[in-house]
Amino acid sequence: MNTHYPIKQVMDKEGRIVDSSYESLINEQLVKDLYYHMYRIRTFDRKAISLQRQGRLGTYAPFEGQEAAQVGSAMALQPADWMFPTYRDHGAKLTFGADMAGTFLYWNGRVEGCVPPEGRNIFPPAVPIATQLPHAAGAAWAERRKGTKNASIAYFGDGATSEGDFHEGMNFASVFKAPVVFFNQNNRYAISVPIEKQMNSETIAQKAVAYGMPGVRIDGNDCLIVYFEVMKALEEARKGQGPTLIEAVTWRTGAHTTADDPTKYRPADQGKDIVDPLLRMERFMKNNGYWDEAWVQETAERITAEIEKAVEDMESYPTPNVEDLFDYVFAEMPAQLAEQKQSYLTHLRGNQ
């Protein structure tokens, strides 16, 4: 079993192909699709930060810098696969087909934003760290029992590997040969805690050894390697080969959330050597003759319009319904809860 984990890449920082074994898999449409989604989710992310600053959105967790990891992984999925994101993976969700207005609503304290669109299995974002890994194992196990070719993908950060649920989810998936891709975005920080303080192991990929599954370490800012490696792991999973752990090494450009100040814990020059994943893809496209100014321009306009519309939809969304507080807790509301609901609604009417 592999015990050495060099970082795999398709392209270098200048956007030049460094591993020709992938060359035959690359085509203009794929590259443009990946770029399109990275550009789209970045624009969404920046919009969300600006809405938060204007008081039009609650606390928000930005993902700028991690677009290649989120888009490459989500694009590798099939529509019937299961996605288990964290609070930072709305870029992956949007790429997989989550509703954009709904995603804004989530960050505005609206539970409606957790409801997946018809025809997509997207779990509500896991806020308690690492709790989604066992879920991904279970959903994938169910697919295997049902004899389908569907798989699940669990997103999680470097910090999440310290929680028991990480290990329990990995172990279950490997024991039951569940078709799961454990997709780690190692952005080197868990809020303020750098990876050297989080763990004493050199890589996250090597943790796969303990569970008898393949571990792969990739350049998470190289959208192509992310796409190809996640695709490969999914194919193995669909063939009944069980789970894979992928460590995508990346970087969160901004704060942990809009309530966080990274200058308190990150040295000012750290991350300066990292080439932005969108710029890298742009270089790659230019090197390969895929860069088309008119297309880029048109894409940018289309995305801006889509996002403006989603903001409008979020802001004109019906005000929250108090009854929702009570109505979705059980299939059938127990009498003692019904009584609480009734008495509160009566109280509200009395105060109007």
Next chain:
Amino acid sequence: MAMEMRDLPKKETKDQMLTIVQAVNDGMRTLLETDDRIMLLGEDIGKNGGVFRATEGLQEVFGADRVVDTPLSEAGIIGASVGLAVNGFKPIAEIQFLGFIYPAYEQVMTHVSRLRMRTMGRYTVPMVIRAPYGAGVRAPEIHSDSVEALFTHMPGIKVVCPSTPYDAKGLLIAAAEDPDPVLMLEPMRSYRAKREEVPSGRYTVEIGKGKRVKEGTDITLIAWGAMMPVVEKAAEQAEKSGISCDVIDLRTLYPLDRDLIAESVQKTGRAVIVHEAHFTGGLGNDIVSMINDTSFLYLRAPIERVTGFDVPVPFFALEEHFLPTPARVVQAIEKAVHF
């Protein structure tokens, strides 16, 4: 390393105007200064000074061996604290939000709270667990839980919940001095709400003692932590319609201040208990049964409770409907008074 508690003068020196979160910080600073056994453990508490700045500046002064940025692992934090506590240290563990204590629940329930009993007192766990709790700050989901009753139900751990800066520091130091484990719940919503004079240096607020914050004759209002401002506002409003409220800040949730509760209810004959936590299995029920046991013949009306509902704490767009409001408390007061 000399592991001892220095005998600093316990008398109160100059006062400072502090918020609750600053008072908590000052409490930990005082403990670190005066007791070598104290260690702080938690996620983001060192270099970052805590997500609420409760440990701001402490790692710089006391070093990374005593103010420790731990891995992201609540079970690890609490489990390792048990080992530290039985072996000469006094851990003060921060759980970043009470809603993230669940991975550590097993450690608290099966070890922190019963090691003394299981070893007939040979091993003890003098540790403090601190956790901000409660809704009302438009936080993302799961960040607003208020589950004190999970811990008051648990034998072998004390639970305190200050509502003022003075009590926050005094209870924290008392918790650290206590021979048994103490969970201190810190009202996130009140962290920076107001400043008050807090003595510098070492002082304690006795665990197990509530405080009467307003003297009254018609009805007893019992609350703690972030519900105190709600109850005080309700008392003011009730006062306008001539209802005089005896307001009690419980401060310690286990063990309860039975004498204070009984004395007040025997005077007023009525009570409203207010908590943010869910109704069923909430601490309010224990207080009701304590009143029944001590003061049944004094009661002039059924005891009212105003609480969060039996639903998960909602996303923030609906949180104002989950939290008890002064209007709901006033309604309960009137119901009891006009019974």
